[in-house]
Amino acid sequence: MNKQLSKKQRINYFLINLISFASIFLILGLIVFRLVQTSIYQTVDHDLKRLSQDQKFLSHQLLQVERTQGDPSQLGKFDTPPPNNFQQQVILWSKEGDILNEAELGSRFYDFQKLTLSTDDLNKITSVQIKDSNNRSLQFRSITLSATNSEKVAYVQLLVNIDPIKGTVEQFKQILIICMIIFGLLSIALSYFLSKWFMKPILISWKKQQEFVENASHELRTPLTIIQAKLEKLFTKPNHTIIEESETIALSLDEVQRLSQLTSDLLLLARSDSNSLTLEKEPVKINVFLKTVLIPYQELATAEAKEFIIDLGEEQQLLFDKKRIHQLLIILLDNALKYTAPGEKITVFSTVKNNEWLLKISDTGIGIAEEKKSAVFERFYRGEESRNRKTGGYGIGLAIAKWIVDEHQGKIDLLDTDPKGTTVRLRFPVK
Template sequence: MKKQRSKNQRIRYFIVNMISFASIFLILGIIVFQLLQTSIYQSVDTELNHLAGNETFLEGQIKMLQVDRTGQFPKDSPIFDSEKGTKTPPNNFQQQVILWSEDGDILNSEGLGSRYNDLQNIQFSTDQLDTVTNIEVADSNDRTLQFRSITVPMMSNNDEKVAYIQILTNTDPIKGTVERVKQILIACMVIFGVLSIILSYFLSKWSMKPIMVSWRKQQEFVENASHELRTPLTIIQAKLEKLFTKPNHTILEESETIATSLTEVQRLGQLTNDLLLLARSDSNAVVLEKEPINVNQFLEAAIAPYQELALAENKDFILVLEKDGQVAFDRQKIQQLLIILLDNALKYTNEQDQLQLTSTIEKNEWVIRVIDHGIGIEEQQKKEIFDRFYRGDQSRNRKTGGYGIGLAIAKWIVEAHHGKITVSDSEPKGTTFTVSLPLK
């Protein structure tokens, strides 16, 4: 069931990612194509509008009709070249000019030459004067030619009876370019579409990893918390039920039962506080109250009870305070960190063993080392000891007390101060926890 939910979620992520990538590529392709098409035709339209508004050019086209009849340019022609005595008509292969009569007849058919065969099928229209339009013309070989065209009216009293002048620019090369670009864009979109499918698959798989890890941790947290809560609750219930079986006993007679119940209640309260702290840390609801504190004075006061406890357990506790200074940190949280580390050091050492806490400021860091010469930690366990509810004794006996969440809290406190905590072996035996907190 869990695997099925995970698979369904991954499929949903895959579909969403694929649709997102495909939409982005499609929209990008359309925008690029439209911009290219608009810009590539814009220069043609600008040239057509320029020629249509150039009176000298238009008058020159009318004068060209005289060339068709006489074969010579008149001296007053605006397109006459005085040096050569003649001039090539402005029409070229890509651009043609048609002179229309009032009745819709082509007046410059001789000037068009062989191009007249391609242009004679143009349908004359005065519906869109002074406006650039797109027209298609079937030539003598049944090919369809593409033109951008503009038609302007002329003075009706000119000698050649030219009523309209139509300027055309052949856009077949442009259309071919646009079609090639279109094909390239489609090919690229297909390629990127395939890549988006592959990328979406890996993204959905990658994005599900932290979710599955978080979900698995949550499941383990709930299961372990339930297990840890069940034990003290069971003990308390058993002790209270035992009291009901002996209603005539005095408190003194049942003091051991009551003391055991109180001990489990205290343990249960501590566990509840620790679970609440971890839950709040996961949601970033805990705010550190940092203040500048003299580290040596703070340490001397914080570990004093543990020095007495170590002495009572016949253990040697050495405090080494080196370079002093002020560091901004949360007093309560760092004290809790020290309690966790020193409590572990005391639990896992025997009589006559030595414990040591060193403090110094080096390289803009406050470095604390808690060193014990107890039983040590196996190499494969060092990567897991900061996990919640992890205990080196997998049988989970309560011989040393605790619930396996102390070091998880310690790690969170250090990371909340932007520091780091590491574990290593002591010489000749034992464990060293090193905490490094930045000064700023």
């Protein structure tokens, strides 16, 4: 992936993350603000509703006005004084829109001089804003009711001053905005970090893909070059018989077989990367299965003057993909035979214990250096280039083996064999 494309992709990730975080914080902030605002005003609205349904309180207000309309000296002589305070006000209106309880309002009457009667939202709580005598803005929550039991009073308006509440809401709003700005800056930093973090696996995957293509091209080129050279050689000797060129033809066929095997392995790795391969598990008797795979290799080892020991535990029936485990064993046994000299020993050990199938393939061959053990499962890795060329390896067998083990939720380890050689230890969970 070139730098320009990588930078463009990273900017896209950054913008996507930034927009996502900003949207989440904005929506969350609006929700919190609306909830706080609603919960604060709910108490005021509840008090207004309660007063609007308190018939005793309303009747007292109407009665007091009727008794003091013609005789102001009667004000204050009633048993229950009006519960008005600066926060809570009661205004009684005539049909013409005049305030009738001017005496009860006292000096506060001047604050309500500019207030006009509105009958559009009767029995509904609304917000009212007025200017007092000092031209200050006052905020109220209000409800207007029809006065049916009074000849003089047509409407009763209950008001609750919400200036302190509004101040609290505004203060909370400022704090929320500051928090949103801080979280906005944090979201920018987090988006930048996440854009780098998201790009890491993409760059690693791209690098692996590039290495895979380069290595595959290199490995395919070798047998193709050999085949091409052999076929061109045949054209230089058109009069030769098949028997005379049998060696050339045999070498070409051998390279074709290797090429076919290589392409199959490459296809398997590519399909494993795309998760398009699935295991076909079935119940299998492991000792019968292992003998089927191991006996031909035992005969081959004997023919090469190598000792091949098979040590199997009690017969057990396990669930696994027979085809893939067979492929796994062939890869490991091929490696054991390739790197074991005549007169040396190969041992295959199998047992089931502690809910685990333990399988070991040990040899007394050349072994693997400690610093190379972690790299042998990488694709196209070769510990020694010349030896792998000679034995026909491409460095992808153990990568396929690890994939098969991982798909069975197992573990594969490389251990040293005493006094020399390598032991491949496989552990599969028994379910």
